[in-house]
Amino acid sequence: MTAPIVTLTTDFGTRDPWVGIMKGVILGIAPAARLVDLSHEISAQAILEGALCLEAAVRFFPQGTIHLAVVDPGVGSARRALAVRAGGQYYVGPDNGLLSLAFAQTPEAILAVELTTTKYHLSPLSRTFHGRDLFAPVAAHLASGVPLERLGSVVTDPMRLVLPAAQRERDLVRGEVLSIDRFGNLVTSLTEEDLGSLASSALVVEIGDVRLGAPVSVYADASPGRLGAIVGSTGRLEIFAREGSAHARLGLGCGAPVVVRGV
Numbered sequence: 001m002t003a004p005i006v007t008l009t010t011d012f013g014t015r016d017p018w019v020g021i022m023k024g025v026i027l028g029i030a031p032a033a034r035l036v037d038l039s040h041e042i043s044a045q046a047i048l049e050g051a052l053c054l055e056a057a058v059r060f061f062p063q064g065t066i067h068l069a070v071v072d073p074g075v076g077s078a079r080r081a082l083a084v085r086a087g088g089q090y091y092v093g094p095d096n097g098l099l100s101l102a103f104a105q106t107p108e109a110i111l112a113v114e115l116t117t118t119k120y121h122l123s124p125l126s127r128t129f130h131g132r133d134l135f136a137p138v139a140a141h142l143a144s145g146v147p148l149e150r151l152g153s154v155v156t157d158p159m160r161l162v163l164p165a166a167q168r169e170r171d172l173v174r175g176e177v178l179s180i181d182r183f184g185n186l187v188t189s190l191t192e193e194d195l196g197s198l199a200s201s202a203l204v205v206e207i208g209d210v211r212l213g214a215p216v217s218v219y220a221d222a223s224p225g226r227l228g229a230i231v232g233s234t235g236r237l238e239i240f241a242r243e244g245s246a247h248a249r250l251g252l253g254c255g256a257p258v259v260v261r262g263v
């Protein structure tokens with residue numbers, strides 16, 4: 001039997017010991033687990049950024065993978081803690097929308113449970129570190145073969161993030177910047193499908209009051225230092241500056257309006 005994979009996504013960074021402690025908890029319960037770090041550099045408390053990270057990654061992991069994600073500004077509050085089975089994979093984390101973009105990718109029905117069965121938690125349960133005391137042990141017990149249904153009571157209304165829908169008009173589509181990656185690229189809500197909905201095959205991308213021209217095929221199609229637009233590896237339209245930062249160049253961030261026009 002192949003050892004289970006547990007991925008970890010947090011906003012903890014790696015300066016402090018928190019990620020290592022979570023790994024220690026997991027390995028203490030499920031020593032055969034294979035641990036994969038997706039990212040620990042999610043901006044502090046940036047739920048949408050974490051959700052986009054998971055959304056981009058999970059389809060590249062095999063069935064049975066357990067995705068543990070902790071970006072949890074509501075830790076210790078009345079927010080629920082969840083484990084979800086969707087598309088043959090598992091998701092463990094706070095019920096704040098963090099998991100929802102990932103499990104929404106499956107057309108199949110999901111099963112979500114609130115983590116109320118305390119025998120699968122550490123005790124005492126810290127009010128400030130549920131990653132250690134709640135989410136890591138639950139992920140480890142899943143990796144050890146504990147059925148999802150034993151972890152708590154079924155819920156039918158997990159919180160879901162709703163991304164801004166593309167606003168289509170006759171010859172254009174409107175969206176906005178969702179996140180900024182470490183290269184300073186502005187990742188937008190517009191997808192390749194949204195661009196394909198325009199009748200014209202000749203497109204012009206505008207962000208703020210800057211007109212960029214048509215999306216390019218590769219970053220190198222733009223001259224060094226020049227701004228451009230491209231459909232990136234996640235299928236979303238990105239605004240970039242070749243060998244630079246579009247975020248720094250434009251002074252724009254999340255929420256900035258983006259328009260693609262057919263010409």
